[in-house]
Amino acid sequence: MRDWLRGFMPAPMGASLTERLRGCCGALAGLLVTGLVCTWLVGQGTFQGTPMLIAPLGASAVLLFAVPASPLAQPWSILAGNTLSALIGVTCAQWIPDPLLAAPLAGALAIGAMFALRCLHPPGGAIALTAVLGGQAVTEAGYHFALTPVGLDSLVLMLAAIAFNNATRRPYPAHHHATRPHPHQTADRSPMERVGVRPEDLDAVLRDYDAVLDVGRDDLDSLVQKAEMHAYRRRFGEITCADVMSRDVVAVRYGTPLAEAWMLLRRHDIRAMPVIDPARRVIGMISDLDFMRSPELDHYDGFEARFRQLIRRLTTLHADRPEVVGQIMPRSVRTVTEGTHVAELVPLMADAGFRHVPVVDGEDRLSGIIAQSDLIAALYRGGLVAPTGSVSAAA
Structure with a gap:
């Protein structure tokens, strides 16, 4: 009763x-x-x-x-x-x-x-x-x-x-997306869908439920993803970005010449660098791929000569050719805080296609960077250590 x-x-x-x-x-x-x-x-x-x-x-x-x-x-x-x-x-x-x-x-x-x-x-x-x-x-x-x-x-x-x-930043009307976009624009499913809940899984559950559910399909998909993240955190414990990030970060400014930025990438054997303002706030990312995407490099014939011409330090002004980092860097950048759990990086690097994610401190200033290799190491570490701190049986 x-x-x-x-x-x-x-x-x-x-x-x-x-x-x-x-x-x-x-x-x-x-x-x-x-x-x-x-x-x-x-x-x-x-x-x-x-x-x-x-x-x-x-x-x-x-x-x-x-x-x-x-x-x-x-x-x-x-x-x-x-x-x-x-x-x-x-x-x-x-x-x-x-x-x-x-x-x-x-x-x-x-x-x-x-x-x-x-x-x-x-x-x-x-x-x-x-x-x-x-x-x-x-x-x-x-x-x-x-x-x-x-x-x-x-x-x-x-x-x-x-x-x-x-x-008030509440999207309306709500848009329905059948599948999550794949970062490489191929027919393969996104990495998260290969090992997690797929759209057809949600469709099957909704059909079996056989009643009107006052939750949109995309919202339900988002809730399932967040539940998976919480389950991971409960299982593997708290591993934050501050625990695994690289702290000695090589960064450039908006006005850094392309030749200098390219030499920094080669000297430090890295694939990307944050672009910061005078207050060390992240305004973009520059990677080796951004150099390759230049319209001047669209054809393979004479590629090496055109690439050297692209990054050569110029002594005269050419408005039709990029000269500094800010002219070729992507305009959008995604950052995370030091306290962000590493599990939240998985959708960013697996589904959204980010190879490097800058980490900022409490004042929104650059404090580190996490590459895909850092995330793999963090996930491996979490798989070996149980929530109590003891070595798991799977090890």
């Missing part, structure tokens, strides 16, 4: 205070903008005789601003789900005189239609009932009710959600 009663207790909310405030502020802004826009349209004489906002729109706001990654909160769901449900509700109200029969039938048919058109949106069920039980104004509006306020409100609220969520 006690276990049964515990089922009524809500599970703890995982969202932080910031995320909760973001959802509240988004709903406030979205509903306010929707109300103002509809009021302005009615004031201009476009739509008259219908309510400005309808109650089910509050439920749509919960989905669009509190859980924008949900499959039930995507643009097609809100637009098609709400409008379709309104059309079904109006039809039931006009053809079935008894509201006690029309309302349940409208709700059931709306759910079935949303399933069929892949636009399941929970507030749609409330809109179907509103079309039947909404009172004289809704009844007189007839099918016009599906256009305004339902269609218009849904459109404006969706546009507000796109603007607000992306402005």
Whole structure:
């Protein structure tokens, strides 16, 4: 009996205070903008005789601003789900005189239609009932009710959600990616998928689950990856980037001549170097591959001569030829902190294709660098040592 009663207790909310405030502020802004826009349209004489906002729109706001990654909160769901449900509700109200029969039938048919058109949106069920039980104004509006306020409100609220969520760094709408990109653009699977959970594994589990899951497939994939990382940390203990990184880092500046940068790579027998500003903050990475990617080296004939010409220190200004590191280095760079667990480097170096990752300190200044060989050594070390610090049986 006690276990049964515990089922009524809500599970703890995982969202932080910031995320909760973001959802509240988004709903406030979205509903306010929707109300103002509809009021302005009615004031201009476009739509008259219908309510400005309808109650089910509050439920749509919960989905669009509190859980924008949900499959039930995507643009097609809100637009098609709400409008379709309104059309079904109006039809039931006009053809079935008894509201006690029309309302349940409208709700059931709306759910079935949303399933069929892949636009399941929970507030749609409330809109179907509103079309039947909404009172004289809704009844007189007839099918016009599906256009305004339902269609218009849904459109404006969706546009507000796109603007607000992306402005607060929550991607919306959520994009579906069938597979993780392979860094070498080949037909092979990414290294993480070869030994871990594959997309078809998730698809099979979702089919076996046989119920609507209010979590996007990509979000579920991300959760599985993070769970694997946590399991690794529990098994092998805490090995951070500070434990395995190289501290005596060879670095260059934006204005370092190409010839000097190339000589540093050869002298120290390394493949890449961080590019830093005067405050030792990382602004890029320069590697031997960046030299090879120069348009002047696209053809193999006379490659050596053109390469020497590329890195030769120039005495005159040539705007059409790169001369310093900053002109050929990639504009994007990924860094990690000293306290980052080495397990978090695996997706970066296996899936994202990074060969070297700079490590920064608490003030975001360069403190080390980790190469793929460093990561391999760290994983080997973790495989030999159990969480208690004793040598494992596998050794």
